[in-house]
Amino acid sequence: MELELTERDGPITCARLTGRLDTAGADRIGLQMTAGVVATARPAIVDLSGVSFISSMGIRLLLSCAKGLKGKGQTMAIFGAQPAVQEVFEQSGLEEILDIVPDEPHALARIA
Amino acid sequence: MLDTAHRLRLTLPATRASVDAARIAVLEYLAPSRPTPRTIFDVELVLEEVLMNVVLHGGAGSDDADRSMDLVVESTPDAVRMVFADRGIAFDPTTAAAHARPATLSDAVPGGLGIDLVRKRSRSLAYARKDDCNVLTVEIAR
Numbered sequence: 001m002e003l004e005l006t007e008r009d010g011p012i013t014c015a016r017l018t019g020r021l022d023t024a025g026a027d028r029i030g031l032q033m034t035a036g037v038v039a040t041a042r043p044a045i046v047d048l049s050g051v052s053f054i055s056s057m058g059i060r061l062l063l064s065c066a067k068g069l070k071g072k073g074q075t076m077a078i079f080g081a082q083p084a085v086q087e088v089f090e091q092s093g094l095e096e097i098l099d100i101v102p103d104e105p106h107a108l109a110r111i112a
Numbered sequence: 113m114l115d116t117a118h119r120l121r122l123t124l125p126a127t128r129a130s131v132d133a134a135r136i137a138v139l140e141y142l143a144p145s146r147p148t149p150r151t152i153f154d155v156e157l158v159l160e161e162v163l164m165n166v167v168l169h170g171g172a173g174s175d176d177a178d179r180s181m182d183l184v185v186e187s188t189p190d191a192v193r194m195v196f197a198d199r200g201i202a203f204d205p206t207t208a209a210a211h212a213r214p215a216t217l218s219d220a221v222p223g224g225l226g227i228d229l230v231r232k233r234s235r236s237l238a239y240a241r242k243d244d245c246n247v248l249t250v251e252i253a254r
Contacts, residue, residue: 056225093213
């Protein structure tokens with residue numbers, strides 16, 4: 001699991017994840033993601049287009065970040081989920097409250 | 113290790129590191145039967161959720177190398193059958209209450225999703241408490 005953090009105009013945080021967002025993956029990027037997304041207290045978009053697998057521990061990390069940002073008065077939108085990953089979100093019942101949208105333009109609109 | 117019925121048998125310490133080790137071993141075992149990407153995803157998800165549940169909630173500690181988890185995997189033409197056994201705290205996922213779906217982000221509590229996902233991804237799920245062991249049998253459709 002790899003995490004790339006960049007800052008965009010706004011400023012907003014863009015987090016690009018690549019690999020398997022399972023327990024091992026969430027353990028690997030958890031601290032970096034929390035520090036880079038939540039601690040900065042900026043709106044954030046999370047690109048999952050490079051994520052091939054997600055488990056409940058991966059969803060837990062995303063949920064923790066979204067809640068952390070909300071506690072700071074900011075929003076986080078997730079986009080680019082592959083169909084198999086999208087199905088897990090739908091089955092988790094968290095698809096709507098996690099602000100999961102199809103692509104980057106929708107994500108940027110969601111946090112505007 | 114394969115038994116005489118060509119089933120994969122694994123005994124693993126109840127630690128987080130075991131989850132990935134089990135995944136790799138199961139994928140190697142299933143590869144000759146050419147599972148579909150969907151079957152692989154379901155198998156990986158069920159493996160992770162069930163084993164992590166044992167690791168996190170089966171004992172007094174959160175990551176207890178003194179406890180072990182047994183796994184038997186059988187590949188049939190129409191299913192992958194996985195039998196999980198552990199001597200942890202008795203827990204029947206077939207009767208556990210479903211995770212409450214939060215209405216808002218503020219209401220959402222991280223965690224508790226794993227068993228729901230196992231139910232949704234499996235064709236059948238059966239639990240028994242035998243000889244102080246949790247024995248969970250999960251079938252994934254091919």
